[in-house]
Amino acid sequence: MTEQRQLTPRGRERRHQLMAYAAAxxxxxxxxxxxxxxxxxxxxxxxxxxxxxxxxxDQLFLEIxxxxxxxxxxxxxxxxxxxxxxxxxxxxxxxxxxxWFAEHRDLVNLFQFAATEERFAPVLRRGQEVALADAVKHVxxxxxxxxxxxxxxxxxxxxxxxxxxxxxRELIHQRGESPEDVADAAVAFCLGGLR
Amino acid sequence: MTEQRQLTPRGRERRHQLMAYAAAxxxxxxxxxxxxxxxxxxxxxxxxxxxxxxxxxDQLFLEIxxxxxxxxxxxxxxxxxxxxxxxxxxxxxxxxxxxWFAEHRDLVNLFQFAATEERFAPVLRRGQEVALADAVKHVxxxxxxxxxxxxxxxxxxxxxxxxxxxxxRELIHQRGESPEDVADAAVAFCLGGLR
DNA sequence: GTGGTTCTTGACCGGCCGGTCAAGTGGTCC
DNA sequence: GGACCACTTGACCGGCCGGTCAAGAACCAC
Numbered sequence: 001m002t003e004q005r006q007l008t009p010r011g012r013e014r015r016h017q018l019m020a021y022a023a024a025x026x027x028x029x030x031x032x033x034x035x036x037x038x039x040x041x042x043x044x045x046x047x048x049x050x051x052x053x054x055x056x057x058d059q060l061f062l063e064i065x066x067x068x069x070x071x072x073x074x075x076x077x078x079x080x081x082x083x084x085x086x087x088x089x090x091x092x093x094x095x096x097x098x099x100w101f102a103e104h105r106d107l108v109n110l111f112q113f114a115a116t117e118e119r120f121a122p123v124l125r126r127g128q129e130v131a132l133a134d135a136v137k138h139v140x141x142x143x144x145x146x147x148x149x150x151x152x153x154x155x156x157x158x159x160x161x162x163x164x165x166x167x168x169r170e171l172i173h174q175r176g177e178s179p180e181d182v183a184d185a186a187v188a189f190c191l192g193g194l195r
Numbered sequence: 196m197t198e199q200r201q202l203t204p205r206g207r208e209r210r211h212q213l214m215a216y217a218a219a220x221x222x223x224x225x226x227x228x229x230x231x232x233x234x235x236x237x238x239x240x241x242x243x244x245x246x247x248x249x250x251x252x253d254q255l256f257l258e259i260x261x262x263x264x265x266x267x268x269x270x271x272x273x274x275x276x277x278x279x280x281x282x283x284x285x286x287x288x289x290x291x292x293x294x295w296f297a298e299h300r301d302l303v304n305l306f307q308f309a310a311t312e313e314r315f316a317p318v319l320r321r322g323q324e325v326a327l328a329d330a331v332k333h334v335x336x337x338x339x340x341x342x343x344x345x346x347x348x349x350x351x352x353x354x355x356x357x358x359x360x361x362x363x364r365e366l367i368h369q370r371g372e373s374p375e376d377v378a379d380a381a382v383a384f385c386l387g388g389l390r
Numbered sequence: 391g392t393g394g395t396t397c398t399t400g401a402c403c404g405g406c407c408g409g410t411c412a413a414g415t416g417g418t419c420c
Numbered sequence: 421g422g423a424c425c426a427c428t429t430g431a432c433c434g435g436c437c438g439g440t441c442a443a444g445a446a447c448c449a450c
Contacts, residue, residue, distance in 0.1 A: 008396065010447090030312045032227035035437060046399040051439065053397095109311055115364075116308040117225045125369075149387075155366065155380045162361025163354045163388075169310075170353050174320075185350045192344075193358075193388035203426065205417095230407060241429040246409065391450100398445070406437085415428070420421105 005053075015053045017043065023064045027106035031061060031113055062123055065114055068107040069127035075100045076134065086141035087148065087191065093135065094164060094190060095183045101168040102179040108168060132157055139194070148194045160190045200248075210248045212238065218259045222301035226256060226308055257318055260309055263302040264322035270295045271329065281336035282343065282386065288330065289359060289385060290378045296363040297374040303363060327352055334389070343389045355385045 007015065021043055025034045036057055040047050054060040079096040080089045101108050114120035135157035142148035148156070167186050171177045202210065216238055220229045231252055235242050249255040274291040275284045296303050309315035330352035337343035343351070362381050366372045 006396090008447090011396070014397085028313075030227075032225075033312070036439080037437075047439085048398055048400075048441085057438065112307060113311040116304055116311070117228070118223070128365075151383070152380065155362070155377070156384065158362055158365050159358045159381065159384045161365075162357040162359075164357075166357025166360065167350070167353055170323075170356075171350065182350070185347065186354065188346070189351065189354045189388035192390060193384035195387060201426090206426070209427085231409080232407075242409085243411085243428055243430075247427065252408065393450095394448085396445105396447080399441105399443085401441095403440080404438105407435090408433105410433080411429105411431095413429085415426105417426085418424085420423090 011053070014049065018050065018053055019060065019064050019067065022060055023068075023106050023110060026061070026064075026113075027109040031110075058119065061110075061114075061120065064107075064110060065120065065123050065127075068104065068110070069124075069130075072097070072100050072104075073127075073130060076131070085147075086138045086145060087194070089138045090135070090142070090160070090194075091187050091191065093138070094160065094187050097164050098168060098172070098179050098183040098186065101164070102172045105173050108165075108173065112169075128161075132161065135160060142194065156194060159193060163190055206248070209244065213245065213248055214255065214259050214262065217255055218263075218301050218305060221256070221259075221308075222304040226305075253314065256305075256309075256315065259302075259305060260315065260318050260322075263299065263305070264319075264325075267292070267295050267299075268322075268325060271326070280342075281333045281340060282389070284333045285330070285337070285355070285389075286382050286386065288333070289355065289382050292359050293363060293367070293374050293378040293381065296359070297367045300368050303360075303368065307364075323356075327356065330355060337389065351389060354388060358385055 005011075018039070022034075022039050025039055025042065028034075036050055037047065040050050043049075050060075054063070076093050076096050080092045083089045083092055111124060114124045132154070136153045139148060139153040139156050143150055143153065163186050167182050171182045172179055200206075213234070217229075217234050220234055220237065223229075231245055232242065235245050238244075245255075249258070271288050271291050275287045278284045278287055306319060309319045327349070331348045334343060334348040334351050338345055338348065358381050362377050366377045367374055
């Protein structure tokens with residue numbers, strides 16, 4: 001498969017199955033150590049299935065990445081659509097992100113890996129820039145409204161993203177703490193840092 | 196080489212050279228895609244040299260990791276030895292960490308990769324726990340002194356580490372901003388978040 | 391059934407990779 | 421010079437890996 005292929009519903013399901021299973025294996029064993037043979041045999045199908053749906057192992061990974069980013073963004077947007085207060089929008093965004101990350105441990109791991117290889121990093125970066133732009137907008141609104149101290153909005157937004165991703169990995173995934181508690185702490189810390 | 200080997204000064208230098216060069220290549224091309232053959236040929240030596248100094252590619256990576264963690268810790272400790280005020284100790288720690296990370300871009304990348312593979316993660320975790328314990332101590336002192344709001348010290352410490360690592364990667368390495376400016380912003384954000 | 395398309399199989403391939411090792415090389419101490 | 425030891429060489433090996441492909445199977449439309 002080199003281009004977009006026309007898929008029947010059955011085909012679309014297989015594709016989904018491959019992506020989900022591959023993501024889980026990549027997260028558990030690492031991208032490189034997990035072979036294509038391992039993925040297909042784990043699913044009980046022949047190797048040809050893999051290359052019917054994806055042009056290469058790399059391309060599969062990229063598509064997993066893109067899908068994940070889209071899904072995260074949707075989760076963030078969905079929760080802040082009609083919240084007028086910028087600071088409250090930031091809080092809701094933090095909570096939504098944490099919930100999503102908590103539920104998608106595998107994908108968090110894949111994001112982290114993607115950042116370490118030059119050929120995957122660009123895709124990751126594009127997604128992050130979108131998330132950042134959203135956050136920056138709310139921070140700017142907050143500054144205008146006088147709820148947030150003056151400062152470089154991009155730096156503040158990045159700081160928030162840093163708190164979220166680190167707390168998710170270390171406290172929720174690593175130490176198994178409850179997403180709600182961690183989100184409370186993250187919100188308190190970030191809002192304090194913004195004022 | 197399976198155990199510790201007795202090395203002459205000349206040997207110790209070669210070992211260092213291998214670790215430094217390998218770290219650079221791993222950071223640039225990724226751990227798995229960088230072959231042992233690539234490392235030794237880049238240094239203009241035979242493959243036997245590599246396996247004279249290291250038992251395996253994995254072991255080399257682990258030693259790079261350990262060395263880096265030690266060096267970072269030294270940099271952090273060195274700067275706060277005789278600072279009595281806990282909040283000021285935190286500030287100095289943030290600044291020292293940022294400077295170190297800024298100067299060791301390659302190692303930051305390797306840390307990030309190490310977190311994604313089960314066999315490297317434990318070593319990384321041990322180092323992080325040490326850094327965390329240091330930070331926690333200062334936060335606790337700060338709470339006792341009434342300079343920091345009451346809260347779970349470990350969560351606050353983790354939040355600080357998250358801000359540091361994210362800002363280093365995104366602003367200093369990615370966008371090329373000056374470490375001093377970023378450190379100023381990080382300090383302001385974190386101290387705000389603590390109060 | 392027939393023909394067409396989508397999907398599946400798994401043996402096979404070339405190539406590279408981590409790791410080994412027998413054969414050196416060169417310095418040092420006597 | 422010769423014995424010893426730290427170090428170096430690079431051809432070689434077994435194995436696995438990403439990817440191909442000719443040969444079907446399954447489903448659908450008519």
